Amino acid sequence: MQGFDRKQMAARVAEDIPEGWFVNLGIGIPTMIANYVPIEREVILHSENGILGMGPAPAPDKVDPWLVNAGKQAVTLRPGGSYFHHADSFAMIRGGHIDLCVLGAFEVAANGDIANWATSENDSAPAVGGAMDLGAGAKRLWVVMEHTTKDGGHKIVERCTYPLTTPGAVSRVYTNLGVLDVVKGKGFVVRDLAPGVTFEQIQAASGAKLHTN
Amino acid sequence: MINKIVQSMADAMADIKDGSTVLIGGFGAVGQPDQLIEGLIEQGAKNLTCVANNAGNGRVGLARLMELGRVRKIICSFPRSAGSVVFEELYRQGKIELEIVPQGTMAERMRAAGAGVPAFFTATSVGTILANGKEQREFNGRTYVMEHALKADVALVEAWEGDRWGNLTYRSSGRNFNPVMAMAADMTIAQVSHIRALGEIVPENVHTPGIFVKRVLHIDRGPEWA
Numbered sequence: 047m048q049g050f051d052r053k054q055m056a057a058r059v060a061e062d063i064p065e066g067w068f069v070n071l072g073i074g075i076p077t078m079i080a081n082y083v084p085i086e087r088e089v090i091l092h093s094e095n096g097i098l099g100m101g102p103a104p105a106p107d108k109v110d111p112w113l114v115n116a117g118k119q120a121v122t123l124r125p126g127g128s129y130f131h132h133a134d135s136f137a138m139i140r141g142g143h144i145d146l147c148v149l150g151a152f153e154v155a156a157n158g159d160i161a162n163w164a165t166s167e168n169d170s171a172p173a174v175g176g177a178m179d180l181g182a183g184a185k186r187l188w189v190v191m192e193h194t195t196k197d198g199g200h201k202i203v204e205r206c207t208y209p210l211t212t213p214g215a216v217s218r219v220y221t222n223l224g225v226l227d228v229v230k231g232k233g234f235v236v237r238d239l240a241p242g243v244t245f246e247q248i249q250a251a252s253g254a255k256l257h258t259n
Numbered sequence: 260m261i262n263k264i265v266q267s268m269a270d271a272m273a274d275i276k277d278g279s280t281v282l283i284g285g286f287g288a289v290g291q292p293d294q295l296i297e298g299l300i301e302q303g304a305k306n307l308t309c310v311a312n313n314a315g316n317g318r319v320g321l322a323r324l325m326e327l328g329r330v331r332k333i334i335c336s337f338p339r340s341a342g343s344v345v346f347e348e349l350y351r352q353g354k355i356e357l358e359i360v361p362q363g364t365m366a367e368r369m370r371a372a373g374a375g376v377p378a379f380f381t382a383t384s385v386g387t388i389l390a391n392g393k394e395q396r397e398f399n400g401r402t403y404v405m406e407h408a409l410k411a412d413v414a415l416v417e418a419w420e421g422d423r424w425g426n427l428t429y430r431s432s433g434r435n436f437n438p439v440m441a442m443a444a445d446m447t448i449a450q451v452s453h454i455r456a457l458g459e460i461v462p463e464n465v466h467t468p469g470i471f472v473k474r475v476l477h478i479d480r481g482p483e484w485a
Binding site: 110123 | 362382429
């Protein structure tokens with residue numbers, strides 16, 4: 047079974063983001079998506095800490111210590127970009143102005159529930175950040191994640207076992223094995239298979255029924 | 260003549276009482292008033308409730324304030340990070356109370372406090388454990404949870420420029436929580452990289468009008484941050 051590596055997963059998501067969308071990318075694999083949107087396709091990246099028009103990482107000798115993304119990594123600002131405070135940033139999020147948010151997850155359920163901020167095994171404090179606001183506020187929520195945990199545990203599930211971030215919010219999931227749509231009233235529908243991956247393999251790796259149409 | 264510019268850290272920190280709720284600006288280290296935090300450590304106020312996006316890094320700054328046992332409770336959206344060793348130790352030992360708040364709710368609670376709005380409704384956290392025990396209402400067919408304003412005694416903020424009327428500007432993503440926290444506290448103390456003469460900051464470019472600010476302290480961050 048071949049599948050996508052992390053970079054290919056990120057690139058696959060980037061293919062589906064059209065010009066003009068305002069997009070928020072969560073920490074982890076989602077942040078990498080920015081690297082695969084061609085610069086001439088003007089997708090406007092929103093960062094929860096108060097940036098629109100976030101650009102790629104700077105050259106090592108051009109780091110601006112005042113300019114970081116949600117993961118605290120150094121970034122740049124594109125021409126046309128802007129800065130604003132946290133209440134305005136989350137007004138954009140909560141007020142439904144963000145066209146797409148892409149987050150990682152522990153689990154995504156067939157009804158679109160997402161769990162990505164706390165697990166019961168975690169004995170250090172849970173951390174939610176902006177995830178619940180993004181889940182509740184973004185026009186669309188996509189997830190990009192490994193299809194299973196390191197020991198083959200299910201992340202695509204009928205119902206989440208971990209504390210929810212947002213109920214019913216996810217409409218699409220990109221994994222190393224393919225792309226699944228989450229359809230209200232139906233569940234997971236396989237949209238694409240990654241190279242070398244069969245339907246039987248992606249179904250076997252999932253804890254929920256996958257439909258083909 | 261109004262002059263909110265203070266000359267010393269001791270003057271900046273004067274009258275902060277034990278038991279205060281203290282807002283601390285910044286997103287990670289960016290826009291965090293680390294010198295004011297050092298000043299608070301020096302000043303000695305204890306039994307504090309701190310509000311910050313993160314819960315400290317390493318054993319300096321906010322982490323040090325917590326390690327010294329000065330913080331009773333932290334209100335925070337993302338306490339756990341690679342370097343949050345002090346917070347995690349204290350939390351595991353039950354020595355610090357944690358109120359986890361979604362980041363947008365945290366920002367809006369403080370904005371509301373500054374704006375005289377006692378409570379508001381948001382869809383954030385509905386259907387999750389963070390909405391447990393909170394009043395919920397339906398508007399236009401969607402369920403929202405009620406959140407209360409978060410007012411504070413003190414706000415420690417970092418700004419780029421300040422003048423003697425307390426007007427502030429911010430630099431790049433160093434803005435983040437600072438303007439919102441500046442509104443929400445009875446006493447807002449700002450550390451600024453540059454002091455400007457009155458009128459030097461273009462009026463259209465004032466990010467936090469001085470009405471929200473009590474004290475301004477000049478702190479030179481050095482050439483890296485210029």
